[in-house]
Amino acid sequence: MTLVGTDDDLALVDLLDRLLAGGVVVTGDVTISLAGVDLVQISLRALISSVATLVDK
Amino acid sequence: MSRLPARIDAEPETVGRDLGRLVLTIVELLRQLMERQAIRRVEAGDLPEETVERLGLGLMRLEEAMDELREYFGLRPEDLNIDLGPLGNLLPPPER
Amino acid sequence: MADSLVYLYAVGDAAFGDAVPPGLIGVGEAPVRMIVEGRLAAVVSTVDPLHFSEDALQRNLEDLTWLAATARAHHAVVDAIWQHRPVAPLRLATVYLDDDNVRAVLRANEAAFAGALDRIRGAREWGVKAIVHPQPDADLDPTLADATLGPGAAYLQHKRKARDRAARVQQDVQDAAADLHRTLSAAAAASHLYPPQDPQLSGHREHMVLNAAYLVEESAAGAFTDVVKAWQSPHVDVELTGPWVPYSFATLEES
Numbered sequence: 035m036t037l038v039g040t041d042d043d044l045a046l047v048d049l050l051d052r053l054l055a056g057g058v059v060v061t062g063d064v065t066i067s068l069a070g071v072d073l074v075q076i077s078l079r080a081l082i083s084s085v086a087t088l089v090d091k
Numbered sequence: 092m093s094r095l096p097a098r099i100d101a102e103p104e105t106v107g108r109d110l111g112r113l114v115l116t117i118v119e120l121l122r123q124l125m126e127r128q129a130i131r132r133v134e135a136g137d138l139p140e141e142t143v144e145r146l147g148l149g150l151m152r153l154e155e156a157m158d159e160l161r162e163y164f165g166l167r168p169e170d171l172n173i174d175l176g177p178l179g180n181l182l183p184p185p186e187r
Numbered sequence: 188m189a190d191s192l193v194y195l196y197a198v199g200d201a202a203f204g205d206a207v208p209p210g211l212i213g214v215g216e217a218p219v220r221m222i223v224e225g226r227l228a229a230v231v232s233t234v235d236p237l238h239f240s241e242d243a244l245q246r247n248l249e250d251l252t253w254l255a256a257t258a259r260a261h262h263a264v265v266d267a268i269w270q271h272r273p274v275a276p277l278r279l280a281t282v283y284l285d286d287d288n289v290r291a292v293l294r295a296n297e298a299a300f301a302g303a304l305d306r307i308r309g310a311r312e313w314g315v316k317a318i319v320h321p322q323p324d325a326d327l328d329p330t331l332a333d334a335t336l337g338p339g340a341a342y343l344q345h346k347r348k349a350r351d352r353a354a355r356v357q358q359d360v361q362d363a364a365a366d367l368h369r370t371l372s373a374a375a376a377a378s379h380l381y382p383p384q385d386p387q388l389s390g391h392r393e394h395m396v397l398n399a400a401y402l403v404e405e406s407a408a409g410a411f412t413d414v415v416k417a418w419q420s421p422h423v424d425v426e427l428t429g430p431w432v433p434y435s436f437a438t439l440e441e442s
Contacts, residue, residue: 052434053279130347147339
């Protein structure tokens, strides 16, 4: 889903930096769809937080 | 803040590979974390030589297995990554 | 629900009058007009609550197609107006109930708006991004490995050296980005730091380590861009965008 392609598209991500408080992020929630039907939503944040704390020990 | 969810839009032909990519990314994360911890323990110097050797062999074989799995799914190393937005990338920048 | 709402793009000085470039179309395909109140003139469009109510906005702001179109329309208006007079631009989707509401906001915040205009009048904004320069794959000389180590231990040693090297590169990159920001801040009237852009949106393969905006007087634009072009580092690649209308320096306190 990159916004790169034409010069116009390149500027869009820069424009959104300036026009949105907090900018634009792609969330860590992943939606898996099959044949155009949304089926599963996964939150990867919970997984990562728990795994990351294991490392910091 | 605008939050755009990441999508995996699978089709029947590609769903195995698309899900495989998700799974392998998680496994790769765990592999890297294991490796990082192993290096720390070795640097701490409190492991006998034989243990260090077995630890290293195990991780080496794990890396080989991951490479095979990756190639099986037709994925490059850089495909195994998911951006978690504010949490940054799932995996740290690749080491060269 | 109200029949219509008022979308605010920017606020300027009433001394320039209330004329809008003819045929200027804004967000939601709406025409653009001005509301004059005291010393200030607000650039606005009347918009449909169907798309601009609070609920509608929450949905729409997460729809990249709508977001892109609206951001471009918003920017087109701000840019067109700026050609004729300085204006303090607002962020996306500042919406009020009606014209009286807008007038009240202008009156209540006259000093803040005037202050923002003073800060940006006669200046432009330049965007500077620094991206990690792709490092070549370093071949760790295998003969440097301790010959007394078994293959497992040698593997771990190799990995440790690779991580150490990555950490050094990371430090070099951070130092370079900090130096760039210091150098450019010294050459500008003001600076603003943004978070690094999401690689999925920017398309960059490498990590972004600086995403900044610098406020520079029009007369100093050439000197500033010269400084940017003259700054070199083997660790980061620099990208320059601009000149922009000073979006990043018109922060307005609104009640």
